[in-house]
Amino acid sequence: MIPTLTDLLVASVALAVPVLVAASGELVGERAGVLTMSVEGMMLTGAFASVVGATASGSAFYGVLCGAVAGLLVGVLQAVLSVLLRADQIVTGLAANALALAGTTFGARLLLDRGTTVPGFARIEIPLLADIPVLGPALFRQTGLAYALVAAVVLLAIVTSRRTGWGIAVDAVGQDAASADRSGVPVLRVRFTAVLVVGLLSGLAGTQLALSEVHTFTDNMTAGTGYLAVVAVIAGSWRPVGVAVAAVVFGLAQALQFTLPALGVDVPFALLVMLPYVLALLAVAGFVSHSRPPAGLNTAFVRQGRLA
């Protein structure tokens, strides 16, 4: 029993880290009032660019750089559309995802050869801690990138907590953009930056998936993980700890599809594939009614009098 539980946890953490990283970026974006549906596309683009970069340069570090830049570029696109052009955030987000899916599929035909080895990250065992039964292998036998990303997530949560100026600015802009504007907070700049943060972290989440776990790029390899990240923010009631818990639950739900068949449990594969999304639906349906989203979520800001 212990080894199988360990396997399940290892797989859960492996799948939860990308969701966690992307969701904590999305959390900042949503708190600032921008609903970024293109997390999926940012992750996919990040994964694709990191594999292309790592293969071309032969170094996983350049891969990470490429993944981050690619995520940022999609972030710039989304920020221009959502913040500056005040376009419909959901529609443009979905279109950006479609563009990322088609673009990476197209690019993979041109740029990637099947069968070439992609330089990735090796797992680093933390001495002693990795020997803890059950939890040790899952938590303390990760790649350097994974440790760095989790550290970045914690750092981001601290920097944007409600005790810092930045965190207050983010919340102010998301709750009541007009008042924030009147008090001198640069609304558009804060929102634009927040979407860039979403892009950066989502790109890195895709990189983690590609270079630490899968070690290659396959068409549509994120397969909806980005949407789970968006839902994790809702399910986590726009609080960092809640979002982290939701991300872990989604990771666990995704992990079951790999672990249960290995255990010989006879559950149809498709049922396991749909499990995370059913959970996500339940989460959205159950949690939404007693948690409050940022009041200005999905509403573009324009200074009074300019539009008329």
Place this chain on the structure above:
Amino acid sequence: MTAPTSAPGAAADVVAGSPGRDAPADTGRPPGAQRSGAPTTAWRDRLLDARPVLVPVAAVLGALGVSTGLAALAGATPVEAATALWEGMVGTPYAIGSSLNVAAVLLLVATGFLVAHRAGLVNVGGEGQIAVGAVAATAVGTTLPPAVPAAVALPLLLLAAAFGGAAWASIAAWLAVRRGVSEVITTLLLNFVGVAVLVLSIHEEALLRQPVTSSETLPQSSPLVDSAHLPLLGLPDSPATTAVVLALAGAVAGSLVLRRTATGVRLAAVGMSRPAALRLGLPVDRLRFSALTTAGAASGVAGGVLVASVPYVLDEGLASGYGFSGLVVGLLARGSFTAAVGIATALGFLVSGGINLQLAAGVPASITQIAESLIILGVAGTAIWTVRRTARPTRTRPWRPWRRPATPDRTGTEATS
């Protein structure tokens, strides 16, 4: 309160374009649709009215330019690519026929989208609804005794498909109405579940999988009985099926209901302002529920049509892409069914052309999806120049501080801002 939600007007209208003169089909909209923030001169008016047409055209041209560039990157000269695309679109009667079949499916999805959109709901769930509709249709089409005549079998199959799609959409509709959850999020998530339902049903022999005789048996359903096959239109050398007629009939029906009936006006009222519709005494919840469910039914029929066409089996990739493309058609049509017919046809030809682009010129077929998404980004991104809006949403809830509103407005922006 709800999660990320599109306030009925906001999300809808940003892409729906300015109601009014640009879309002739829109004349059924009640007055008040043409609110304008500031007094404008006649010519500015005319220019603004032209923009909703000019911008999509510019977006299409831009997308075509990018696609040509990408095709060149993939090693095809523009002439080669254009020839392959043209051949795949209209080169042979066969190509024309299959393009029309794709267009029919897109038009069905788009018709449903437009109905829900009129009530302020954005149905992103086409793919899942197609999948579940196809599963329902397959269940009927493979179990009917072969003796049943086509006049009975086909309507039964399409009815089952409509019912499947409607049932699938009703989950999202119920959540939107009762729990105030954004239908965008729920229909999106239901896509993944719906496709998984399809995959499940063709992997399990107890469900719809064809009898497994060897390890070579593909995970797909048994072929439908002959009487459940959609008849061809009978054009020479053309695979075009009666789905084309069905889709056109659906679009005409949708257009008539929205433009010429009281239901259409009610749906529009709900879509423009839910609080105002409530004050008028309209059954807002029921209207929204039925609108989204109808959209699901239309997508479900699209799934049924797909199953009842060559090769008459349910397989894993059946729904892929149609949901999003149908959404694209619905968004670009800006509420007009006439436009939807035209755009669905154009996109249908583009999709078939894209497949030939891959076969003949070696350009990955995903180039057509790139073009589609660029068009949407272009149109949605330029909405601030094409859509006239009042400066701020106004408070429209009746002022009765002593009483809680009958139906709390959960979507936020318009009631709370």
